Amino acid sequence: MLVMENHIGKITFSDQYLRQLTEQTVLQCFGIASFAQVTLADRILERRNSPVTITARNNRLEIDIHVCVMYGLNIPVVIRALMHKIEFVIEDAVRIPVSHVRVYVDEMIEP
Numbered sequence: 285m286l287v288m289e290n291h292i293g294k295i296t297f298s299d300q301y302l303r304q305l306t307e308q309t310v311l312q313c314f315g316i317a318s319f320a321q322v323t324l325a326d327r328i329l330e331r332r333n334s335p336v337t338i339t340a341r342n343n344r345l346e347i348d349i350h351v352c353v354m355y356g357l358n359i360p361v362v363i364r365a366l367m368h369k370i371e372f373v374i375e376d377a378v379r380i381p382v383s384h385v386r387v388y389v390d391e392m393i394e395p
Contacts, residue, residue, distance in 0.1 A: 286340050288380060297378055302338050302345075309373045310336070310349060315362035320350035320390035344383040345374060352391040363387045 286297040310316055319335035337348040347370060353359055367385040374382050 286345075286378075286380070288343075288378070297380075299338065302374070302378070303334060303336050305374065305377055306336050306338065306347060306349070306370060309370050310351060310366065313362070313366045313369055315354050315357045316366065317352045317354045317393040317395075320352055320388070322350075340380075341383070344381050346384045346386075347374070347382060348386045348388070350388045350390050352393050353389050355392045355394045359389060363389065 285299065286302065288295045288297070307319070310319070322333060322335060335350040339346045339348075349366075349370070351366075353362055366387055370385050371382045374380070
């Protein structure tokens with residue numbers, strides 16, 4: 285749960301809402317084939333149950349995303365566009381600044 289407080293009152297955002305908003309944004313981006321599969325090793329070693337991890341620190345969000353990119357595309361351009369779009373959509377929806385968007389390309393998939 286993420287709680288934002290201002291002079292009007294408190295607003296609470298669930299982790300599920302933020303994760304679903306991020307997932308929808310990722311899947312709408314050009315060049316992203318899908319999310320990376322979460323393996324048993326990921327669950328044990330990295331304590332990661334989802335390809336999208338959102339952490340709140342100092343009233344700012346840090347977002348980690350594991351994706352599969354379509355083969356043959358310019359990966360840095362696709363990832364940079366994805367990072368900017370996620371930052372814009374999240375900040376526009378919840379009005380909380382995003383400090384980091386980290387995108388991990390786990391796999392390349394042929395179309």
